[in-house]
Amino acid sequence: MGRGRGRSRRSGSFADAKSRRKYWIILAVAVVLAVVFTAGLLAYGNPIPFGDPRFWLIAKRRADSVIAMALVALAQAVATVAFQTVTSNRIITPSIMGFESLYKLIHTSTVFFFGAAGLTAGYTTGNFILQLVIMVGMSLLLYSWLLTGDRGNIHVMLLVGIVIGGGLGSLATFMQRLLTPSEFDVLTARLFGSVNNADPDYYPVAVPLVLIATALMMLNARTLNVVALGKAQATNIGVHHKANTVYVLILVSVLMAVSTALVGPMTFLGFLVATLAYQFADTYDHRYIIPMAALIGYVVLTGAYFLMNHVFYAQGVVSIVIELVGGTMFLFVILRKGRL
Numbered sequence: 306m307g308r309g310r311g312r313s314r315r316s317g318s319f320a321d322a323k324s325r326r327k328y329w330i331i332l333a334v335a336v337v338l339a340v341v342f343t344a345g346l347l348a349y350g351n352p353i354p355f356g357d358p359r360f361w362l363i364a365k366r367r368a369d370s371v372i373a374m375a376l377v378a379l380a381q382a383v384a385t386v387a388f389q390t391v392t393s394n395r396i397i398t399p400s401i402m403g404f405e406s407l408y409k410l411i412h413t414s415t416v417f418f419f420g421a422a423g424l425t426a427g428y429t430t431g432n433f434i435l436q437l438v439i440m441v442g443m444s445l446l447l448y449s450w451l452l453t454g455d456r457g458n459i460h461v462m463l464l465v466g467i468v469i470g471g472g473l474g475s476l477a478t479f480m481q482r483l484l485t486p487s488e489f490d491v492l493t494a495r496l497f498g499s500v501n502n503a504d505p506d507y508y509p510v511a512v513p514l515v516l517i518a519t520a521l522m523m524l525n526a527r528t529l530n531v532v533a534l535g536k537a538q539a540t541n542i543g544v545h546h547k548a549n550t551v552y553v554l555i556l557v558s559v560l561m562a563v564s565t566a567l568v569g570p571m572t573f574l575g576f577l578v579a580t581l582a583y584q585f586a587d588t589y590d591h592r593y594i595i596p597m598a599a600l601i602g603y604v605v606l607t608g609a610y611f612l613m614n615h616v617f618y619a620q621g622v623v624s625i626v627i628e629l630v631g632g633t634m635f636l637f638v639i640l641r642k643g644r645l
Contacts, residue, residue, distance in 0.1 A: 573631025
């Protein structure tokens, strides 16, 4: 009896001290890897010796790509974790809403109507902002239509998103069939997800949007923990489930729109880093899952680009490798769970 009275029972983000210690160890290892890969991308293979002023000119140009990787990793990780939470499904990703199909249609239409020169001339901050507005606007229209009414249903919204994405993708494919071979080659290079597509001129718009959306998501992390319990439980606790779902989906739309418009499609990157974060974090608290996912995403991107650039000398296949690994993990999770 005395031994039982001496024990204290508590609930927290982690099951026990061992799980908490494991989390911080993994996070520390990820931080070290992130620093190593970042330094490698900035300095390794630089033809100018360190200390020469020209060394920093080359490092600065490389830093533009590193910033793009950080933005994409942060946006994809935060958006995917939050999206899977509000949909109560760890299989699907925000790309299911048709962002990538819309991206392909916008660029295909540009080449179709204005030629390859029109696509090159379209690399402006104004067109980047226009893409963001179109993508976020389409999402808001879908949310307001399907989630604000009395019959709002997130599963119907997902199905409609899939249908719209398929339709946009089919229209883009039809236009691509009518392009000349040279125009198709130029377009294909742009539709390929790569940090080389990112223009530093976009950063004054992209960086604040990603940071603000991420900060708002982190401030809403405790509410996300409640939303993850389900609509009935969240309502009983006093959380307005539908309002919070729409709020999170709006932030997800902003993050996904910035990532897609900045570098192009990265279909399985978010799924890959979110799945790894759930495994490594070993907690349901979004205050810990989101930072873990973002850091893993950055390590995956910087590590992949460093290895492909300086070890295998195949920079162009980075996104292919990431999509291959992410798609393989997707199939593995599907087969293990046996359901969506």
